[in-house]
Amino acid sequence: MSKFKKKKGGDLPAISTASLPDIVFMLLFFFMVATVMRDSTLMVVNKLPAADQVQKLDKKDRVMYIYAGKPSSRYLDKYGTSAKIQLNDKFATVRDVGAFILAERAAKRQELQNVLTTALKVDSDTKMGLVQDIKQELRKVSALKINYTTRLGDYTQNIN
Amino acid sequence: MAKRSAPEVNAGSMADIAFLLLIFFLVTTTIETDSGLNRKLPPMEDQVDPPIIREKNIFTVVVNKNDQLLVEEELTDIKDLRSLAVAFLDNGGGVGEEACDYCQGERDESSSDNPDKAIISLKNNRETSYKVYIAIQNELVAAYNELRDREFSRLYPSIGLNFVDAQKKYNDPRTSVNDSEDLKPKIDVVKNMFPQKLSEAEPSKTN
Numbered sequence: 552m553s554k555f556k557k558k559k560g561g562d563l564p565a566i567s568t569a570s571l572p573d574i575v576f577m578l579l580f581f582f583m584v585a586t587v588m589r590d591s592t593l594m595v596v597n598k599l600p601a602a603d604q605v606q607k608l609d610k611k612d613r614v615m616y617i618y619a620g621k622p623s624s625r626y627l628d629k630y631g632t633s634a635k636i637q638l639n640d641k642f643a644t645v646r647d648v649g650a651f652i653l654a655e656r657a658a659k660r661q662e663l664q665n666v667l668t669t670a671l672k673v674d675s676d677t678k679m680g681l682v683q684d685i686k687q688e689l690r691k692v693s694a695l696k697i698n699y700t701t702r703l704g705d706y707t708q709n710i711n
Numbered sequence: 712m713a714k715r716s717a718p719e720v721n722a723g724s725m726a727d728i729a730f731l732l733l734i735f736f737l738v739t740t741t742i743e744t745d746s747g748l749n750r751k752l753p754p755m756e757d758q759v760d761p762p763i764i765r766e767k768n769i770f771t772v773v774v775n776k777n778d779q780l781l782v783e784e785e786l787t788d789i790k791d792l793r794s795l796a797v798a799f800l801d802n803g804g805g806v807g808e809e810a811c812d813y814c815q816g817e818r819d820e821s822s823s824d825n826p827d828k829a830i831i832s833l834k835n836n837r838e839t840s841y842k843v844y845i846a847i848q849n850e851l852v853a854a855y856n857e858l859r860d861r862e863f864s865r866l867y868p869s870i871g872l873n874f875v876d877a878q879k880k881y882n883d884p885r886t887s888v889n890d891s892e893d894l895k896p897k898i899d900v901v902k903n904m905f906p907q908k909l910s911e912a913e914p915s916k917t918n
Contacts, residue, residue, distance in 0.1 A: 568726070571726045572722070572725040572726045572729055575726055575729040575730055575733055576729050578733055579729055579732050579733045579736065582733065582736035582737055582740055583736055585740060586736050586739055586740045600841060600842040600845040600846070601842075601845075601846075602747070602748055602845055602846070602848070602849040603849065603853075604748065604849050604852040604853045604856055604875075605746040605747055605748060606746060606747070606748070606749050606878075606879075606882070607745075607746045607879075607882065608745040608746055608747060609882065609884065614745075668749070670745060670747065672745075673841050674841070675840070675841055675842035675845070676840060676841070676842070677840070677841040678837060678838055678839065678840060678841070679835050679836065679837060679838070679839040679840070679841055679844050680837030680838065682841055682844070683835075683837060686752060689752060690752050690753070690754065690755045691755055693754060693755065694752075695751055695752040695753075695754060696749070696751055696752075697749075697750050697751070697752060698745075698747045698748065698749050698750070699747050699748045699750065699845055699848065700745050700746070700747035701746070701747045701748060701845060701849075703746065706789070706845075706846040706849045706850060707790075707846075709842035709843060709845060709846040710778075710789060710842075710843060710846060
């Protein structure tokens with residue numbers, strides 16, 4: 552009667568993990584598509600000041616970034632401690648700002664060229680002189696819409 | 712020699728490799744949007760004849776190189792700036808054509824006539840620090856927002872939003888076209904009641 556012998560034991564079959572790579576790949580592709588790599592490495596100290604009356608800076612394709620601040624620690628020997636402007640991946644002087652804006656503007660799509668905003672990411676310990684110079688340069692190339700990029704916080708954090 | 716079938720490649724480590732990549736992308740992903748204070752710079756060309764502005768319609772804010780604040784020629788603490796600016800903008804001291812029917816201020820004759828005429832002049836020194844400058848800008852924008860909030864809630868109580876939230880909603884790409892078209896004229900009305908007239912003088916090298 553061995554034909555009808557009951558199978559011994561109620562052992563659960565092992566769960567197949569064959570589809571695990573597929574699932575992980577799916578997640579992987581999602582993050583690969585969603586990732587925006589930082590396109591320029593910061594060479595300046597960039598601790599933004601705090602403000603709470605802020606507006607969001609959506610639509611990244613309409614924004615040009617200008618960084619300013621003291622050179623970060625690894626560049627201190629070479630560039631000194633006075634505040635510098637960083638455009639793309641290079642340190643720049645105030646005189647380069649105009650050319651940079653024109654080049655950036657020319658690289659954008661035609662219909663966006665009039666609605667561009669310049670985001671000023673300036674370190675909170677910078678003196679206004681430098682910011683003022685940048686603003687004068689921006690006015691010269693009529694890039695009039697600017698955004699002082701800040702982090703969200705109470706203004707009292709700026710005063711000490 | 713007997714033909715040997717090729718051994719199957721073990722795919723067990725595929726998941727590990729994929730996980731490794733996944734974790735890398737997880738770590739490098741930044742889903743963040745910047746935010747900040749939007750400002751508009753004045754155009755470069757000089758005005759031929761600057762409009763005549765009465766002294767009482769100008770609210771002068773000066774920051775010196777030691778980050779001290781001088782509001783209307785008086786040394787002021789920054790935490791008083793917002794209320795001073797609100798009082799100035801909302802004064803509505805004008806009569807006749809320049810009267811302001813929605814202002815709730817003191818109608819002081821020596822202060823501004825009308826929010827439309829009121830100008831805030833911000834002057835800073837080259838040695839002023841940026842963070843203090845931003846704090847002042849923030850407070851001045853806050854003064855405008857406070858008044859705009861008040862008027863927006865008064866004029867359109869049915870929406871149940873204040874001005875800042877309404878503007879946020881208007882700028883949000885998820886808001887439907889109908890809603891934003893509905894909000895736009897209302898926002899503009901309130902904006903025109905308290906237009907942001909914030910003039911920034913050329914930097915002074917002295918004092």
